[in-house]
Amino acid sequence: MHTIEGKLPLYLGVIKLMKAKAQRVRVSQAHEKELFELGNLLRMSEWQSAEYLVVAARHLSEIRTAMPxxxxxxxxxxxxxxxxxxxxxxxxxxxxPKPANYSEGFLSDMHE
Structure with missing residues (x-):
């Protein structure tokens, strides 16, 4: 496992490049392979912050929306x-982080 924070700008750059490709051309096998490799890299990364995960997910969502x-x-x-x-x-x-007054059963209690 490695941390992603030091390489985040590189990953976001790759994501932006993929988004540009997705908007302009049909997905080739090479492009498809790049997406799968990036996905596996993101999965294997050790994330220190939820914010980084949300940013990566948002960029991936933009790519997905841009795909023909x-x-x-x-x-x-x-x-x-x-x-x-x-x-x-x-x-x-x-x-x-969970709020101080968070309870695992809170939502289930509301349904009863």
Whole structure:
């Protein structure tokens, strides 16, 4: 595991490049491979802050929105990005500090 903070500008640069590619061209196999590699890199990174996770998820969401929706070559990337965004946001939620009056059963108590 490595921390991502030192390399965050590089990762965000790669994300912006991918977004530009997604807006202009159909996704090639090489581009698809880059997305999967970036996703795996983000998954393996040790995150020190929920804010970094949220920023990465937001950029990935922008890429996903910018991707052309036609063509079956997009489906794997689109689904993969959706899953990755969900994973990053779930991890960010786990990392966020809990309020002092937080109770695990609070929401379940409200439903009764």
């Amino acid at each position: 929706s036609d063509g079956t070559d997009m489906n794997a990337c689109y689904l993969f990005l959706g899953q990755l965004i969900e994973e990053l946001m779930a991890e960010a939620t786990k990392m966020m």
